[in-house]
Amino acid sequence: MPDRTVDKVVIIGGGPGGYESALVASQLGAEVTVVDTDGLGGSAVITDCVPSKTLIATSELMTEVAGAAELGVNFHDVEGDAATTLSVDLARVNTRVKALAAEQSVDIGRRLDRENVTVVRGRGRLDGPERVVVTGPDGSEQTLEAGAVLIATGASPRTLPSAQPDGERILTWEQVYDLTEVPTELIVVGSGVTGAEFASAYLALGIPVTLVSSRDRVLPGEDADASAVLEEVSKRRGMKVLSRSRMESVTRDGDVVTVTLTDGRSVQGSHCILALGSVPNTTDLGLEDAGVRLKDGGFVGVDRVSRTTARGVYAAGDCTGVLMLASVAAMQGRIAMYHFLG
Template sequence: MSDRFDLVVIGSGPGGYVSAIRAAQLGQKVAIVERERLGGICLNWGCIPTKALLRSAEIKHYLDTAASYGLSVEKAGFDLAKVTERSRKVAGQLNSGVKGLMKKNGITVLEGEATLTAATRVKVGDRTLEAGNVIVATGARARELPHLKADGERVWTYRHAMVPPAMPSDLLVIGSGAIGVEFASFYSDMGARVTIVEMQDRILPVEDAEISAFMEKALSKQGMTIRKGASVEKLAVDADGVTATISGEAARFSHVIVAIGIAPNTEGLGLEALGVKTERGHIQTDEWGRTSVPGLWAIGDVTGPPWLAHKASHEGVVAAEKIAGEAHAHPMDKSNIPGCTYSRPQVASVGLTEEGAKAAGHSVKVGRFPFIGNGKAIALGEPEGLVKTVFDAKTGELLGAHLVGAEVTEMIQGYVIARQCEATEAELMATIFPHPTISEAMHESVLAAYGRAIHI
């Protein structure tokens, strides 16, 4: 049985389903293939359910610190199963939402494994889909090392950590990227003693060094143990816990989360037979999402870093518009992709770090403004934070912005828009920020870069 479509999308994560919708909006006849659940890892096992867990931990933290707000609350208890259940319900609700969007936009949904028998021919079970173009949006999965295999009981990947069989008492988190730090934050706020091990010389190593140092201090203050420049060489699991050998020293933990990155889902697609170029397993593409094989496109985590849902979604729109011949299609600019870590405190950034800007040959002006100088942050009881801005000293271009503190994942978009619109320090300094808001710290950081900060 053969069906003809203008576009077939393999994978229904935030890259796949968004590209399918945009293509349908542009008049394309679209089919999407999914082997598990619509919405992919992000919606079902990543971005969304982890934020639901973190929200529960945040509320528990506020209850635990209620006295500082003049409130009397009994010690906050929790039911881990119900916390997990709420997270799964949130994911389920959004999964149903994606199903509705597929129906609304007239997109054919097929369940099963997809195999490319040609660049524009996809086999799903006993059906063969012929297409004008195919987009591969198969995402990625947790990466494991041979001696750190997850068992779901004592040693977890992020998927296990979202549906824990028990509450850890002593938790080892291997890796301090966004995933590792978010789970460390969640379990710490829920009462676990947490140790983070990072091979590099600082946590959140892709962030600005100053922000990394700020986060290390904040997490240590919360009671976490952070070991940098260290590696986990061995895990010995028994009925009562895990013995980890960390840089030659043995330590005991109840559970372990392995958060050392992700691996692309390219196996079984038939890419090798088609001669698709890859690098370390990731599909190579141009700025539009085109692979080395005409008619075959790829977007999202399967194409490499940054491994972010919003990057995948934007790539999906770019590819769909290019395929449809949209006159206003624009290529992806990775320098304007924001990064967010939803821990306590939060971290958000866009553009070049201070070190990166200098390494690229820029003469820079750097502004900093601490939350302790912001009235709204103090009123909220959230004075722990920092906004850092990096400008080109000659042109005034905003090269990068780096934030740590409450709600900064919501605030970073202001700087993203500024970079997208090519605003300089002049426009940012002339912008009126509402008072009282934490976002005023963003304005003050810009002013500080040019010696004009008012409140510090």
């Protein structure tokens, strides 16, 4: 009898690289299983793109409302006096943000179900190039055979031994949506895209923000002119930008968070967001034992059709370090399935 495992695809990770490739593989006739740990949609839907863009949209609305009086639009309180103060209810904002993300995750699950994709909850790891062992939430294990395995495990916020998040006042960009109190002084460490986004959003929500940048400008990897405009506008709106200021440690004493810099200076605030980049989720997946070559930093090496160095093993998304965008992850996954299924 023919080996039917050649028509089976197992995808480890339910983010854009995973669920988009699952849809393509199913539509091309494969039997597809997605092993998902943190929720369908991955960080893009649960803790990154969808939540952050919703937060930014909320902050932009607050900025527009603040400037309404210049356009002749006035607000009044119940006594009829003109309202002059805006404030944000961060608990309500974050409740809505998380609800929208959860709804989109559920929608993705419904779509996968309609396309006959099986979703298994648990953590998957390779047991050789064509076998995935899944450890369920209850500790039980099951083995899935496949003609092809796609690694789409994404990445997680980078932390340092001297700057450990506590989930309350020292936060990664995944933890900010659990905030229920409004920071009285927010420190953002890191001036890349993530740090600049959060610093700008919280500033627009009326929260004092200090941005700590180890480089000579905000968004060091982007266009220099655009970076200069963003920094100038941010400062004009009240943001404190500390350029060429490398963080040495972040500590907490009660309600006070202290960011100590390598030059001996320190900055204090009520909360701190660590935006120090990302690290790939590639540890304890059995990759190297299965013949998958890892690059510097633990990223999975892939070729132009998303193949790894192990037969039948592909990879897509942030775990490859190609370009950390949801659209890139999705296309890498689609290309992998197009290649495997001819």
